[in-house]
Amino acid sequence: MMQEQDLHELAEFVSEDAPVLSLYLNIDRHNRSTEEHKAVLRKLLAQATEQGAAPADAERIERFFEHEYDRQGRAVACFACGARKFWRGYTLPVPVRNTVFVGRRPYVKPLSDIWDNYERFGVLMVDREGARVLVYHLGALEEAGGTLGTEVRRHKQGGWAAQKLQRYEDQEAKHNLKEAAEWAADYLAQRKVTRVVLSGTDGNLAEFRDLLPGSLAAKVVGQTTLDLSAASVDAWEQAFKVAQEAQQQAEVALLEEVITSSRKGGTAVTGLSDTLAAMHQGRVHQLLVDPDLHMPGRQCAGCGAVAIEALAACPYCGGALVASADVVNLLVHRAIDTGLKVSALDHNPRLIEVGGIAAVLRY
Numbered sequence: 001m002m003q004e005q006d007l008h009e010l011a012e013f014v015s016e017d018a019p020v021l022s023l024y025l026n027i028d029r030h031n032r033s034t035e036e037h038k039a040v041l042r043k044l045l046a047q048a049t050e051q052g053a054a055p056a057d058a059e060r061i062e063r064f065f066e067h068e069y070d071r072q073g074r075a076v077a078c079f080a081c082g083a084r085k086f087w088r089g090y091t092l093p094v095p096v097r098n099t100v101f102v103g104r105r106p107y108v109k110p111l112s113d114i115w116d117n118y119e120r121f122g123v124l125m126v127d128r129e130g131a132r133v134l135v136y137h138l139g140a141l142e143e144a145g146g147t148l149g150t151e152v153r154r155h156k157q158g159g160w161a162a163q164k165l166q167r168y169e170d171q172e173a174k175h176n177l178k179e180a181a182e183w184a185a186d187y188l189a190q191r192k193v194t195r196v197v198l199s200g201t202d203g204n205l206a207e208f209r210d211l212l213p214g215s216l217a218a219k220v221v222g223q224t225t226l227d228l229s230a231a232s233v234d235a236w237e238q239a240f241k242v243a244q245e246a247q248q249q250a251e252v253a254l255l256e257e258v259i260t261s262s263r264k265g266g267t268a269v270t271g272l273s274d275t276l277a278a279m280h281q282g283r284v285h286q287l288l289v290d291p292d293l294h295m296p297g298r299q300c301a302g303c304g305a306v307a308i309e310a311l312a313a314c315p316y317c318g319g320a321l322v323a324s325a326d327v328v329n330l331l332v333h334r335a336i337d338t339g340l341k342v343s344a345l346d347h348n349p350r351l352i353e354v355g356g357i358a359a360v361l362r363y
Contacts, residue, residue: 002090002138007115010079010088010106018083021053022107023061024099028074041065044100051102051329056082064089074139079106093139094118094240097291097344103333109342114138117247122193122219123239124184125228126200126208128173131180132228134235135191141232143191147183149176177204178211185216195219197239199226221246251343255288255350258358267363271355272308272328278359279331280305280316286341286360289332290348293356297327306330328357 013020023044027037045058057080064078073091080087088106094114101107115138123134130148134141149172188196196219198205205223212220222242226235261268269278272295278284280303297308302319306327314321324330335342345351351358 002092002111004115004119006088006090007108007111010108010111013079013086014105015081015084015086016104018081019052019054019057019102020079020081020086020104020106021048021057021061022099022101022103023048023078024096024110025065025076025078026074026095026098027071027076028095038065040098044098048100048102051100053100053102054082060087077111101333101336104337107336109336117195117243118240120191120193120195121239121243122188122191122196123226123235124188124196124198125226125230125235126177126180126198126204127228128204129176131184133184133187134232135188135193136236139236139240141236144232145187147180149179174207174211177208181208181211181216182213185213188219189215193219195221195243197221197242198223199230199235199239201225251288251345252348252350254343254360255345255348255358258288258360259350259354262354262358267361268359269361270358272331272357275357275359276306276308276327276331278361279334283361283363284335284340284359285362286343287332287335288343288345288351288358288360289328290351290356291344291346293328294326295328297324298322299324299327299330304334306334331357 025037025041025044032040041062045062048058049055060080060082061078065076068089069076070091073093075092075094075096077090077092077096078088092114096110096114099107099110118136118138121136123136125132130146132146133144135143196216198208198220200208200223209217209220222245224238224242226238258268259270262270269275275284275287295308297306298311298321299306300314300317300319301322302314303317305314305316306324307315307321308327311321313319332342
């Protein structure tokens with residue numbers, strides 16, 4: 001399994017004299033057969049060669065899948081730079097977007113996203129008598145624990161006495177939920193869990209959320225319905241889906257903020273031309289881009305500025321402009337090389353409306 005030092009090593013590796021080929025392949029067997037995965041791999045490697053990857057590096061990755069890969073996990077990340085004798089291959093426990101990238105550095109954003117969101121991930125299942133916690137490390141079950149309070153029964157008999165007894169039982173249930181919330185907050189904090197998905201009935205979770213300490217409430221990214229006896233694999237699958245949906249919703253909300261801010265002249269821009277200008281000025285903090293956006297243009301041979309307008313010379317330094325088949329690719333490369341966050345929003349109609357690309361600005 002990938003370790004934190006592996007991510008740091010990849011992030012720090014830079015090759016000035018030879019390109020680094022980064023490839024991510026989603027191998028989730030629920031969606032495609034092995035032959036279909038191989039076809040996608042060949043297509044990605046062909047794209048890599050077109051982007052300037054060394055043929056030997058593409059062949060190294062193909063050999064890995066043919067002879068070394070053990071068919072485990074749900075995705076694979078490979079990084080190759082034969083000229084620098086650099087090779088790394090990792091099996092990932094969560095699916096990723098099929099991606100190929102050629103640049104001076106390994107493309108580590110998908111890995112850093114997995115690390116940030118799922119390094120220590122908790123599923124907290126609750127009912128009226130207690131709680132069960134599953135802690136996952138990068139998608140693999142690492143530890144499980146639980147707490148059990150007073151047994152709570154729901155009485156079906158009518159009458160004043162039964163109602164009084166039911167109120168008592170409800171108080172006991174609330175006491176159990178309160179103790180479970182305090183226990184879970186401490187348990188998850190000790191294990192440095194950063195994101196949590198709750199599971200239970202709507203009624204129990206509504207009451208439970210009101211009892212959560214602030215430290216734990218801030219880590220909750222969503223909720224689902226699982227039985228306390230659910231298998232850890234099933235719990236992970238469901239919780240991962242919920243967390244992904246929450247992340248996508250957050251990106252959509254961010255896009256709306258960016259569009260609004262851009263129209264008011266705030267710290268955001270939309271559209272390729274304005275985003276390119278902001279990038280050259282060093283003002284971009286985060287990119288939001290449609291993965292299917294491609295646009296021919298020109299790049300300055302001197303300062304590296306990118307433009308889509310028909311200009312005779314670079315508007316910044318006066319240098320010669322060289323034709324580029326895809327300036328969006330150049331823009332994303334530069335963003336990644338300079339450590340900016342890049343969020344890919346698939347077929348988002350609002351992003352398409354504003355030109356397929358937008359940016360959060362530093363100032």
